[in-house]
Amino acid sequence: MSKNKILELLWEAPRSVNELVQLMGRSRQAVCKILKKLREEGAVAKEEGKRGRYFLTPAGLNEYFDRRTNRLVYDYYILPKFHFSGHNFHDILRALRSFFDLRNLPAPMSYRAKLYVSEDLEREYQDWRASVSYREGVGVKPEDTLRELTSEFVNQIVWSILFERIAAYVSSKRPLDEMESFNIRLSLDISFKPDRNVLRRAAALLALWAVECYYGVSDVTLFDMIRYLEAADESLKGLADLAEKASITTIKKEEEKHGDLISITTAIHRKKKKDDPERLKAVKALVERVIEILRTEGQVDRKSYVALKEALKTINV
Numbered sequence: 001m002s003k004n005k006i007l008e009l010l011w012e013a014p015r016s017v018n019e020l021v022q023l024m025g026r027s028r029q030a031v032c033k034i035l036k037k038l039r040e041e042g043a044v045a046k047e048e049g050k051r052g053r054y055f056l057t058p059a060g061l062n063e064y065f066d067r068r069t070n071r072l073v074y075d076y077y078i079l080p081k082f083h084f085s086g087h088n089f090h091d092i093l094r095a096l097r098s099f100f101d102l103r104n105l106p107a108p109m110s111y112r113a114k115l116y117v118s119e120d121l122e123r124e125y126q127d128w129r130a131s132v133s134y135r136e137g138v139g140v141k142p143e144d145t146l147r148e149l150t151s152e153f154v155n156q157i158v159w160s161i162l163f164e165r166i167a168a169y170v171s172s173k174r175p176l177d178e179m180e181s182f183n184i185r186l187s188l189d190i191s192f193k194p195d196r197n198v199l200r201r202a203a204a205l206l207a208l209w210a211v212e213c214y215y216g217v218s219d220v221t222l223f224d225m226i227r228y229l230e231a232a233d234e235s236l237k238g239l240a241d242l243a244e245k246a247s248i249t250t251i252k253k254e255e256e257k258h259g260d261l262i263s264i265t266t267a268i269h270r271k272k273k274k275d276d277p278e279r280l281k282a283v284k285a286l287v288e289r290v291i292e293i294l295r296t297e298g299q300v301d302r303k304s305y306v307a308l309k310e311a312l313k314t315i316n317v
Contacts, residue, residue, distance in 0.1 A: 002026065002034050007056070007064040010044060014055035041112075066116060073125050074115035074143065080106035080151055082205070082294055084304040088314040089280075092287060097212045102159045103152035105209060106299065108201035113150045162194070162202060166228060167220040176232045196233060197297060203229040203236050204293040207243040211283055223247075235293075242289065245282035284315045 002024065009015055009023055020031050035054060038044040043060035046052045056064060066072070084095055098104045128142055165179060181193035194202070203226055210222050226240040291308050294300040300308075 002030070003038065004067055006031070006034055006038065007043070007060065007067065010054055010056045010060070011064050014047070014053040016051060016053050020054070066114075071125075072114060072116055073129075074113065074146060076113050076147070077110055078113055078147065078151065078154075079110040079298060080155060081298075082106050082208075082291075082300045082304060084300075084308050084311070086307065086311055088311050089284075092308065092311050093212065093283075096208055099209045100213055102156045105155055105159055105205060107151075107155045107158045108162075108205060108299070109158070109198045111154060113147070115146065163225070165194075166225045170220045170224050170228045176229075199229050200233055200236065200293060201297050201299055203233070203239060204290045204297075207239050207246075207286060208290050210243040210247045211286065212248055239286075239289070242282060242286045246279060246286040248279075280315060284312055288312060 005024055006020060009020060015023070017028065017031060017035070020035075021028050024031060035044060038060070039046070041059075041063075042057060043063050044054050045057050046054050084092070086092060086095060131142060161182060168174075169176070169179060176194075176199065179194050206222060206226050206229075210226070213222075223240050223244050226236075226243055230236040230238075230240050287308065291300055291305060295305050
């Protein structure tokens with residue numbers, strides 16, 4: 001309610017912190033905390049100077065009218081995480097094979113998911129929210145289903161867009177810093193700027209994906225993408241080579257010349273033996289390195305981290 005009240009007060013007129021404290025009857029600390037969150041979300045901005053007033057940005061106006069005409073019943077910030085609950089190396093490979101479907105590959109950035117319903121539906125929504133359905137004998141709450149569907153959509157669309165952009169930048173040899181942000185709104189607010197932290201996670205997850213999958217755009221292979229990200233981040237050094245050794249496929253580029261002007265580069269991939277000792281050794285090293293990156297970036301939970309470390313101990317190569 002406090003956030004709604006601040007949005008309403010700022011919609012009426014720009015106001016200082018002191019004015020907001022007085023009008024809301026809340027402590028200065030509580031008001032400043034809400035304002036800080038709203039600024040981080042891009043909903044409010046502050047005039048220059050120590051006593052500058054706060055005002056609604058265009059995004060804040062949209063937020064205010066959304067909340068005014070509907071009831072916000074679901075509002076979560078989500079950082080998709082890599083979950084693992086297996087016990088051995090075969091379980092690790094099974095988890096990596098699930099990445100064939102991009103819906104299962106966790107997106108490399110956090111995002112905000114919101115659901116609005118009209119006022120007359122609020123009571124029905126709360127009844128629905130309290131209900132439980134069962135899937136394979138396990139109780140599933142409606143919000144779990146909403147979060148799952150949201151994650152699948154975001155994972156798939158973000159990776160598809162990011163793959164295309166990285167491939168385009170590799171081909172044109174453009175610097176990473178020029179990569180533009182993109183925004184998506186479908187009961188979701190995704191404002192995605194591929195900064196260094198996001199791209200570090202992306203490189204780590206792409207390396208995991210490379211173990212059991214193959215992907216390429218035109219003449220740009222998955223390993224070209226990882227090398228491109230690696231070149232801009234010293235902490236990723238050697239990741240592409242390790243991913244190539246761990247991959248189930250061997251990639252060879254061949255160039256065909258057509259006359260004096262046109263040459264076409266094609267990537268030919270051949271499958272390696274699944275039990276190749278050198279490959280399994282590389283898989284172990286790659287997974288160890290990637291989970292450390294994802295743990296540092298907050299994209300693997302402690303339970304999954306411990307399970308992965310234990311499963312890796314079962315690999316004898």
